[in-house]
Amino acid sequence: MAALALVAGTLAGCSGKGNNGGEAGGSGGAKSPSASASANASGKAGEPVKLKMWGGVPPEAGPQAVVDAWNKDHPDVQVEYVRYVNDDEGNLKLDTAMMTGQDVDLFVNYSMSQTAKRKESGFTLDLSAFTDYDVDAKMGPDAAGWKIDGKYYGIPTTKSSFFVALNKDKLDAANLPVPKDWTWDELREYAKKLKAGDGYGFIQHTEPFVDPIDSVLSQDGYTKADGTSNLDDPLVRKWLETLNGMMKEDKTTPPLGEQLTSKMPVEQIFLSGEAPMLNIGAWLLRSSNNFTDYPRDFKIAFAPVPRLAGSADKYVTRGGIGDYISINAKSKHTDAAWSFLKWYADGGMAPLAAGGRLPASKDADQEAALKSLLGDKADTYDRDSLMYVMFDNKTPTYVRSVPQEVMDLRSQEYEKYFLGSQTMDQTISAMVSRHNEFLKTAK
Incomplete structure (x- = not known):
């Protein structure tokens, strides 16, 4: 890791104004909108x-359907899709590929911290x-x-919806309505009422554990007026007390140790x-539409993530x-990559909608x-609640922008x-102390 960090620093130091001075990578400056997509070919x-x-x-x-459609219509620019898993190991693989000069022309970031x-x-x-492309517009x-x-x-490029997916049949059996505005305390009560035997009433990946914290601190500030940590x-x-209570007192959600050691497949469960x-997020639909690998006999409803x-x-x-x-x-083909990216954003990405990724561009065909x-499984979803969480819920959103170092120190302590x-008390003290140290070194 230390060696990789050294390489990254060297690359950053050698990048010159190609990154920040307005020049389009290796193309020697911005091309006009009419420039050939293959102007910087091999x-x-x-x-x-x-x-x-x-x-x-x-x-x-x-993704494969997307690049196949592009490649069919653009014989002069051919795109290959490379999958990396969006976890720590997968992101390190991508970063290492760019550090060492492997072929990476375009890449998807899933958080502002990574970006x-x-x-x-x-x-x-x-x-x-x-x-020739107005992102804001x-x-x-x-x-x-x-x-x-x-x-x-x-x-x-995508509308990102996060929500709580609900087994509508079990909600109906417990006489519980589909919430449109609820708190984590209320979800905790739902989990108690829906828990059956030794099973769990609520599950999630470990990645969104920190979302409620960022919901708060994105508004209250990650630092106080005096510049010290607000963790x-x-x-x-x-x-933290709520989630820990669900793990240990209520036994309605998996203990962290069990989840880590079993690599719990929460979607499958x-x-x-x-x-x-x-x-979870809208990518759930890529699995919930797949009745071959994930057969189910219940309808799925959707609720906003609680506050x-x-x-x-x-x-x-x-x-x-x-x-x-x-x-x-560092791509040798920035103009070609730009042409593909514009096409992708304005609707070329449509095949990803089957997996829950709706295009964000106003020029894409949303219908x-x-x-x-929904495909041919529309009748297996509660459409009203789906439309609410994806289109009608007007709750403001945030993009996680906290530095990766802070992400890491927080998770290390709350784990x-x-x-x-x-x-x-030890956890809060340690998070604050480590964050303050980071703030001193980051100045």
Whole structure:
């Protein structure tokens, strides 16, 4: 890791103004909108430009259909899709590929934290060099959350909806309504009522554990007026105590130790009917539409992600728009990559809707995307609640922008709490202390 960090620093130091000075990577400056997509090709006459796009979605869930459609109509620019898993190991694989000069022309970022690190390492092309695509006009005001120092280093391409998926049949049997506005305390009560035997009432991946914290701190601030850490905000404590209580007192959600050691397949558990509530995003539909691998006999309803009690007046939820696609600043084919990226964002990505990824561009065919989203399984979903969480819920959204170092130190400390190796007071104290140290070194 130390060696990789050294390489990253070297790359960043050598990047020059190609990243931040307005030049379009190796193309020597911005091309006019009429410039040939293959203007910076490999130089071998008659051969197509070959691009590699790295993303976290399995090829069969839409990306392969996307590149196949492009390749059919653009014989002079051929795209290959490379899958990486969107976890720590997978993101390290992508970053290492760019550090070591492997073929990466375009890549998808799934958080602002990842994007910011890659921008600092010189991997992301400053798109202000191109003047033929207005990201703000195409994607709307939510796009601004992806700017770094007022510039776009990629295009956010999808509407990102996060929600709690619900087994509607079990809700009906328990006489529980589908919520449109609820708190984590209320979800905790739902989990108690829906728990059956030794099963769980609520499950989630470990990745969204921190979402309620960022919902609070994106509004209250990650630092206080005096510049010190705000990780001791009372609502941070409230969230950690709530989730820990569900794990250990209620036994309605898996203990962290069990979840980590078993690599719990939470989507499969929900779709099999074993757990009635799942905190997840729209990508669930890529599995819930797949009755071959995930057969089910119940209808799925949808509810917004709950808020912490006491935060109603400033509640924001994770979401907005995402799948932020950047062009590698070291790519030899930035103009070709730009042409593909514009096409992708304005509707070329439509096949991904079947996996829950709706295009964000105003110029994309949203009705066609919705039909693709539901496929022939529309009657297995509660359409009203689906439409509410994806289109009608007006709760403001945030894009996670906290530095990766802070993400890491937080998770390291709250995992100790959930695993029982330190108390809540020790956890809060350690997070604050480590965050303050980070703030000193980051100045």
